[in-house]
Amino acid sequence: DQQVKQNSPSLSVQEGRISILNCDYTNSMFDYFLWYKKYPAEGPTFLISISSIKDKNEDGRFTVFLNKSAKHLSLHIVPSQPGDSAVYFCAARTLRTTSGTYKYIFGTGTRLKVLA
Amino acid sequence: KAGVTQTPRYLIKTRGQQVTLSCSPISGHRSVSWYQQTPGQGLQFLFEYFSETQRNKGNFPGRFSGRQFSNSRSEMNVSTLELGDSALYLCASSAGTGGSEQYFGPGTRLTVT
Numbered sequence: 001d002q003q004v005k006q007n008s009p010s011l012s013v014q015e016g017r018i019s020i021l022n023c024d025y026t027n028s029m030f031d032y033f034l035w036y037k038k039y040p041a042e043g044p045t046f047l048i049s050i051s052s053i054k055d056k057n058e059d060g061r062f063t064v065f066l067n068k069s070a071k072h073l074s075l076h077i078v079p080s081q082p083g084d085s086a087v088y089f090c091a092a093r094t095l096r097t098t099s100g101t102y103k104y105i106f107g108t109g110t111r112l113k114v115l116a
Numbered sequence: 117k118a119g120v121t122q123t124p125r126y127l128i129k130t131r132g133q134q135v136t137l138s139c140s141p142i143s144g145h146r147s148v149s150w151y152q153q154t155p156g157q158g159l160q161f162l163f164e165y166f167s168e169t170q171r172n173k174g175n176f177p178g179r180f181s182g183r184q185f186s187n188s189r190s191e192m193n194v195s196t197l198e199l200g201d202s203a204l205y206l207c208a209s210s211a212g213t214g215g216s217e218q219y220f221g222p223g224t225r226l227t228v229t
Binding site for chain 1: 120149151156157158159160161164172174206208217218219220221222223
């Protein structure tokens with residue numbers, strides 16, 4: 001049961017244009033969402049996050065939008081640069097469990113290629 | 117500050133063998149989580165350790181186990197390896213128990229033949 005889904009395995013965008021990466025989730029109990037970027041032979045690196053009480057968070061060229069009614073998350077990169085070419089994972093954090101811990105659920109990733 | 121280190125980076129084993137992977141978290145971080153990454157499955161949570169105690173566990177069989185030492189270093193063990201265990205195993209460290217931002221290591225690429 002994939003609670004966090006990234007339905008597009010790959011995306012190609014021209015340099016300078018907008019990249020939009022999408023993520024859908026099924027569990028209403030997620031309280032925090034994150035995006036990670038992963039280059040080959042490296043571990044994922046944190047990019048940007050958003051709390052479930054917000055609908056937008058912006059950091060430079062990166063903006064994350066959250067639509068709770070649609071259970072949909074998107075990452076916008078404007079303008080896209082060739083160095084943005086990587087695999088992007090969205091992740092959702094469960095609310096604190098009875099044991100006092102959290103758990104992160106990751107999507108399957110979208111490979112973004114920015115064409116020069 | 118040094119990042120998360122994982123050893124070895126690459127490993128080839130045969131079916132039925134066992135393997136131990138190691139993870140050294142960022143200095144001062146007490147939480148270590150392990151993930152399995154396979155094509156089409158994304159990152160799947162294995163378990164989390166905090167202060168030498170397993171705090172959280174994913175849906176993996178008992179062949180997958182782990183432990184954490186007093187210096188926060190963690191090991192993951194997989195026994196009776198199967199072909200399907202071939203994957204990139206990532207560990208992530210954080211200061212707290214999952215509520216804090218996670219920092220990932222480069223991973224160990226395990227190939228089971």
